[in-house]
Amino acid sequence: MTSLRTLGSSDLKVFPLALGGNVFGWTADEQTSFAVLDAYTAAGGNFIDTADVYSAWVEGNKGGESETVLGAWLKARGNRSDVVIATKVSQHPEFQGLSAANIKAAADASLRRLGTDYIDLYYTHFDQPEVPVEEIIGALDELVKAGKVRHIAASNIGAERLRASLEFSDREGLARYVAVQPHYNLVSRDTYEGPLQELVAAEGLSAVPYYGLASGFLTGKYRPGATVDSARADRVRDYVASERGQQVLAALDEVAAAHEAPVATVALAWLAAQPTVTAPIASARTPEQLPALLGVAELTLTDAEVAKLTEASA
Numbered sequence: 055m056t057s058l059r060t061l062g063s064s065d066l067k068v069f070p071l072a073l074g075g076n077v078f079g080w081t082a083d084e085q086t087s088f089a090v091l092d093a094y095t096a097a098g099g100n101f102i103d104t105a106d107v108y109s110a111w112v113e114g115n116k117g118g119e120s121e122t123v124l125g126a127w128l129k130a131r132g133n134r135s136d137v138v139i140a141t142k143v144s145q146h147p148e149f150q151g152l153s154a155a156n157i158k159a160a161a162d163a164s165l166r167r168l169g170t171d172y173i174d175l176y177y178t179h180f181d182q183p184e185v186p187v188e189e190i191i192g193a194l195d196e197l198v199k200a201g202k203v204r205h206i207a208a209s210n211i212g213a214e215r216l217r218a219s220l221e222f223s224d225r226e227g228l229a230r231y232v233a234v235q236p237h238y239n240l241v242s243r244d245t246y247e248g249p250l251q252e253l254v255a256a257e258g259l260s261a262v263p264y265y266g267l268a269s270g271f272l273t274g275k276y277r278p279g280a281t282v283d284s285a286r287a288d289r290v291r292d293y294v295a296s297e298r299g300q301q302v303l304a305a306l307d308e309v310a311a312a313h314e315a316p317v318a319t320v321a322l323a324w325l326a327a328q329p330t331v332t333a334p335i336a337s338a339r340t341p342e343q344l345p346a347l348l349g350v351a352e353l354t355l356t357d358a359e360v361a362k363l364t365e366a367s368a
Contacts (some may be wrong), residue, residue: 056098056351059332061138062232062260064205066174068101068138070326070351072262075104076338079119080112081339087123088130097348101138103206103235103262103335105179106164107145117146118167125169134170140262141168142179142209152182154193161197176203178236181211187219195228199255209235209264211216213249214328220257233317233332238263238368240272240302240321241293254330266334267318268293274303274310274317274337305366309359319349322362326350 058067073094078087104124110117121141128134141164144152149160157178176197178190197203206229208216216234223230234254238246242265254261267273271290278294283339293299303317310320318336327335336347337340355363 057262058100061175061205061262061332062202063230063258064175065230066138066205066232068333069099071099071322071347072101072103072140072333072335073099073347074264074335075120075124076108076125077120077337077339078104078108079115080109081218084123084126086340088127089341090344091124091127092214093136093344094338094348095133099348100136101140101333103140105142105145105177106149106167107142107147108161110145117148118163121164121167122245125167129169138172138174140175140207140271141173142175142177144179144182152178152185152190154189154196157190157193158197161202167204172202172204174204175207176205177207177209177233178207178211179354181208181215185217186216187222191219191222191226191228193253195223197250198229203348205229205232207231207233207235207262210237211250213253216250216253224248225301233260233262233333235262235264237265238325238328238331239266239365240306240324240340240363241268241296241299243367251330259330260332261328261330262333262335262361263331264335266322266336271299272302272306272318272321274306277303301366302363305363309355309363312359313319313353315349316346318346319353319354320363322347322350323353324357324360327355327360 104120105116108120143160194206208231236246269289271293276290276294306317310317322334338344
């Protein structure tokens, strides 16, 4: 049985791989999404990450599709208390931004789609520097006091704004961020390492990185000359063409061979071994893609292997 990890200073205990919900209602229809969710929870998984905007970018969608699918699954399985649900605010076409009024209205809309009366972890999706942290934290604190949100977190936030937010929470005795969700992986390290990572460590927060597999590049399926049928293929072209990308793949191949493990598992294991990281996020379009992701819960890299991958990605 994989041991669960505590998320920051919260009382949330989470599986060391968060299941990304961006594919639900997009590249995975409801039936397939249910199958992925069933397989993830059957393996011991309990941490599901979504956002109110998923998947408004798809023609014919309006946002909220992922939450709606997830809500239908929770209702069908009757397992709400067994899973930790994280969702986000600021990007839904009808609920843009981080004004106090929008945060509260968007939360209510998310609760309706999810078919639940509480959100375990509520993220600000993208920071808006023009909105005072006092307004954002104040609105989030109201949601916590109302019992609609258990804990709050921030995605895509800089170190200065995060520090200001934490200081305001501490000064006023209001709800405090327990986690951040940065863009972070073996081929995108400067998006988190440095001042933000140092602040997260100093303040006892957890990191729950997204794009843990660099849009699929770190699964190893994208190689020079290979053609992959994927909605994300265009995103990884630069990685495939870069010398650094090839160095990272070579190191991943070597470590994966030593463990007889999939390349994706090793890439996520490197992420899980980084200071402050509690659970990387990765999504699966089909149940067949899950084992390589779930393997991170059981694979511990040696210090030398972590160093090899870190050097290759420098």
